[in-house]
Amino acid sequence: GVVNVVTKSGSNEFHGALWEFYRNKVLNAREFFSPTADALNRNQFGVAAGGPVWLPGIYKGKNRTFFFGSYQGTRNRRAQAGARRTAPTAAQKAGDLSGTALARDPMTREPYPGNQIPSNLFDPSIVKLMGYMPDATSGNILSFATPSQTNDDDQYILRLDHALAGGHQLMGRMTRTDFRNPLVYLRGNLYSATQGAGSIADNVTVSYTRLITSRLINIARYTYNRVTLEQEPAVDLSVADLGAKVPKTTPGDISISISGYSSLNNGFVNSSYDQNHEFSDDSAYHRGRQSVRFGFKLLRSEKYSAGTSSSSGGYNFTGQLTGNVLADFLLGRPVLFSMRQVFGKQVHTYLPSAYIQDDIRLGTHFTVNLGLRWEPNRPYLDSIDMWPAFRPGMQSERFPNAPTGLVFSNEAGVPRGVTDSDWNNFAPRVGFAWNPHGGRNVIRGAYGVFYDHVWSQQAWRSSEPYVASTRIDAPDSFTNPYRSPTTLESSKIARVYAVPQLHLYGRKFPQRVHAERESHAGAQGHQFHPVAHLIRHDAWDTPAVR
Numbered sequence: 001g002v003v004n005v006v007t008k009s010g011s012n013e014f015h016g017a018l019w020e021f022y023r024n025k026v027l028n029a030r031e032f033f034s035p036t037a038d039a040l041n042r043n044q045f046g047v048a049a050g051g052p053v054w055l056p057g058i059y060k061g062k063n064r065t066f067f068f069g070s071y072q073g074t075r076n077r078r079a080q081a082g083a084r085r086t087a088p089t090a091a092q093k094a095g096d097l098s099g100t101a102l103a104r105d106p107m108t109r110e111p112y113p114g115n116q117i118p119s120n121l122f123d124p125s126i127v128k129l130m131g132y133m134p135d136a137t138s139g140n141i142l143s144f145a146t147p148s149q150t151n152d153d154d155q156y157i158l159r160l161d162h163a164l165a166g167g168h169q170l171m172g173r174m175t176r177t178d179f180r181n182p183l184v185y186l187r188g189n190l191y192s193a194t195q196g197a198g199s200i201a202d203n204v205t206v207s208y209t210r211l212i213t214s215r216l217i218n219i220a221r222y223t224y225n226r227v228t229l230e231q232e233p234a235v236d237l238s239v240a241d242l243g244a245k246v247p248k249t250t251p252g253d254i255s256i257s258i259s260g261y262s263s264l265n266n267g268f269v270n271s272s273y274d275q276n277h278e279f280s281d282d283s284a285y286h287r288g289r290q291s292v293r294f295g296f297k298l299l300r301s302e303k304y305s306a307g308t309s310s311s312s313g314g315y316n317f318t319g320q321l322t323g324n325v326l327a328d329f330l331l332g333r334p335v336l337f338s339m340r341q342v343f344g345k346q347v348h349t350y351l352p353s354a355y356i357q358d359d360i361r362l363g364t365h366f367t368v369n370l371g372l373r374w375e376p377n378r379p380y381l382d383s384i385d386m387w388p389a390f391r392p393g394m395q396s397e398r399f400p401n402a403p404t405g406l407v408f409s410n411e412a413g414v415p416r417g418v419t420d421s422d423w424n425n426f427a428p429r430v431g432f433a434w435n436p437h438g439g440r441n442v443i444r445g446a447y448g449v450f451y452d453h454v455w456s457q458q459a460w461r462s463s464e465p466y467v468a469s470t471r472i473d474a475p476d477s478f479t480n481p482y483r484s485p486t487t488l489e490s491s492k493i494a495r496v497y498a499v500p501q502l503h504l505y506g507r508k509f510p511q512r513v514h515a516e517r518e519s520h521a522g523a524q525g526h527q528f529h530p531v532a533h534l535i536r537h538d539a540w541d542t543p544a545v546r
Helices: 124-133 323-329 517-523
Strands: 015-023 040-052 063-076 084-085 140-143 148-164 168-183 184-186 189-194 194-209 216-232 255-258 268-286 292-305 314-317 336-340 343-361 364-375 389-390 406-408 426-434 441-449 469-473 501-503 511-514
Touching: 084 189, 124 323, 255 323, 292 323, 314 323
Parallel strands: 255 314
Antiparallel strands: 015 040, 040 063, 063 148, 084 140, 148 168, 168 194, 184 189, 194 216, 216 268, 268 292, 292 343, 314 336, 336 469, 343 364, 364 426, 389 406, 426 441, 501 511
């Protein structure tokens, strides 16, 4: 859909407003089925002012230059009912697994006497990890109080209008919305970890309105829009900090899944923005029974994101090795270890468009609307030409060890955006309004052709050959999944990026191309290098994996 936002302008008189909206448990009404009133505390406050620009002794803007500005802040605090997690008891963390599934030694397959796991067999890094896992308080249920949920935002608006000679007008407007959702972490309790997030949306618009003749008006407009998002883990902690011989990202992340119990996850890092530059020019001409509107627009859209996911290692415990998931956990014997580097995307495109619409009154009771819109569809382009594509039977020249059929942009006849631009998207529209008797009953009808843009198309560099990743089934231990004599250094892992993507065009079926997925489909005779075997190189200098 389309959202049009209109901001107020100043006038020849100074006007202002102050407001405060407040609600809390005392003032809130109780819902019919709720035993208590809503525990939300909401404080919404602000100020707005407008009038002529007046600089004492320098400039008086009455009848010419006006300003309008406003600020609004919102503070939300919602009390939480507390949290419940499924966690091991103190006895289970000490190795007493009586009352749970029979645990067997993964080497001899003999049961552990009394279903007791000797503490000298515990994985040393797991022992340190359990320091961040409070004991279950009732059975295997851990209950703990959580701080109030916090959501804050601040909104700013500033607008200037200036009247020129001949009925021309200049307008400038700036808006900003700053949203914050702080992280939550109770010291020593990884179950409480909730990552933090912050977002800033900026918008700048400048327009010039010209009254060319009494019948013709023109508006030229430039708009800049940018939305940023920053996310961070609740606590800088990784398994490397616990003694595991794996590289650590900064800040660290933990991702541990234990079947039947609550997972341990402190969040991830993400830094992204969507940025648009848009220039448009619109004209309106009116004469007699005819009203014509026409114009064009040029949009440059840019998307960027970089983040982590299991960049410090992810572990899955299922009980597959001993028959008891807690025994697997205490011994440090996960069924799966996975790791992936920092990944991201940086794409851009240019989208031109144009339109013309003619409204004609054929009589006092009948109006016809005729229009034509031109909306070419251009794919997003990766900043370093790393789009993947599938061409049956073809071998990539840029990545010779890629599976047959997996090729990349700017090779083997693959366009930069994988698909060609579609320039002939002409969309006619026709409509009518008929009031047969001149009363209140009106009959309306319309038909139009529309083309959808591929706004959801992404260029994630998140799989090989751009991002080194690894998967180890049933690694030897939690502490040393790579069986490395020393801790692996992050600098020894290739810094490269990857791409899954989705192309959608109106009236055409979607086609998904995923580098990692396609590599599994035709990997016979080819191999992507696992992370432990990659040497350091920089993908921005050369795309080849060495």
